[in-house]
Amino acid sequence: MEFKNEIIYITGAAGQIGSLLTRKFLEYGANVILVDNCIKNLEDYKKSLEYPESRFLISQIDIANQNEVKDSIQKGIEKFGKITMQVNNAGASIFSPWFERSAEEIDLTMNVNLKGTFYCISEFLKAAKSQNINSVIVNVASHYGLISPDPRIYKNLKRRNSEIYGATKAGIIQMTKYFAANSIHDGFNTRINAVAPGGIFNPKHPQSKDFIKEYSSRVPLKRMGETEEVVKPILFLLSKDASYINGTTLIVDGGMSCW
Ligand SMILES: NC(=O)c1ccc[n+]([C@@H]2O[C@H](COP(=O)([O-])OP(=O)(O)OC[C@H]3O[C@@H](n4cnc5c(N)ncnc54)[C@H](O)[C@@H]3O)[C@@H](O)[C@H]2O)c1
Numbered sequence: 001m002e003f004k005n006e007i008i009y010i011t012g013a014a015g016q017i018g019s020l021l022t023r024k025f026l027e028y029g030a031n032v033i034l035v036d037n038c039i040k041n042l043e044d045y046k047k048s049l050e051y052p053e054s055r056f057l058i059s060q061i062d063i064a065n066q067n068e069v070k071d072s073i074q075k076g077i078e079k080f081g082k083i084t085m086q087v088n089n090a091g092a093s094i095f096s097p098w099f100e101r102s103a104e105e106i107d108l109t110m111n112v113n114l115k116g117t118f119y120c121i122s123e124f125l126k127a128a129k130s131q132n133i134n135s136v137i138v139n140v141a142s143h144y145g146l147i148s149p150d151p152r153i154y155k156n157l158k159r160r161n162s163e164i165y166g167a168t169k170a171g172i173i174q175m176t177k178y179f180a181a182n183s184i185h186d187g188f189n190t191r192i193n194a195v196a197p198g199g200i201f202n203p204k205h206p207q208s209k210d211f212i213k214e215y216s217s218r219v220p221l222k223r224m225g226e227t228e229e230v231v232k233p234i235l236f237l238l239s240k241d242a243s244y245i246n247g248t249t250l251i252v253d254g255g256m257s258c259w
Pocket of ligand 1 (some may be wrong): 116140
């Protein structure tokens with residue numbers, strides 16, 4: 001993989017998938033704008049990076065705020081001259097049951113996952129067009145944007161995957177198709193795809209043993225995914241090897257959505 005001349009804007013950069021992805025971008029030669037709303041995690045992550053600050057920019061914003069997104073993209077362009085790629089990876093999840101759903105939970109999930117992803121795509125594309133740049137975008141959806149969580153996995157557990165999370169991830173899959181079909185038509189030169197990961201094991205904050213057992217038993221590969229197994233498909237979709245792939249959602253779930 002080579003991303004030498006790329007300037008990559010990645011949201012949720014301080015999280016589980018985003019931090020490994022950012023490290024890979026830096027390793028493969030890209031300069032990176034690390035976007036996240038959690039300053040503590042951004043600062044801690046920054047300390048762990050063995051690359052000079054000339055290679056990256058920390059941007060603490062809430063992607064659900066359009067002005068903050070616009071400003072963050074402008075600051076990235078001021079530092080690096082341009083932005084060529086974007087990964088919309090930041091996401092909000094809620095885990096309470098649907099019959100206890102509050103308006104605040106709905107707003108949070110919709111604002112971050114749908115509005116936030118839209119603001120990032122649209123502000124990035126407008127900036128890229130003004131600089132005549134051919135851009136590439138990958139959105140991070142979820143297999144729960146395609147299938148329902150199986151209630152048998154969550155039956156004895158306090159945390160469930162929610163209906164509103166899945167609905168927003170389905171929206172990201174649709175938004176990906178919309179931009180793939182319409183952006184070039186509208187004069188915005190981009191290639192855009194999504195990944196739909198299944199459950200990924202979290203080594204820092206491991207899921208409960210019960211969850212891992214129940215979840216894994218319903219995956220044809222009989223296990224949860226590793227973070228790297230989501231990162232590599234994202235790198236592929238961004239790379240020139242995927243130059244004729246546009247508007248697709250690559251499912252990375254060990255086959256769980258097959259049945
Ligand atoms: N981990 C999984 O099992 C899994 C499975 C399917 C899909 N996904 C998706 O992958 C993406 C990354 O997940 P992860 O597991 O790395 O999660 P994570 O919680 O470790 O990382 C998400 C990051 O997004 C940031 N963020 C949240 N709201 C934000 C906002 N409003 N503005 C800016 N940043 C914000 C958080 O601070 C966090 O650092 C998410 O979109 C998630 O829905 C994850």
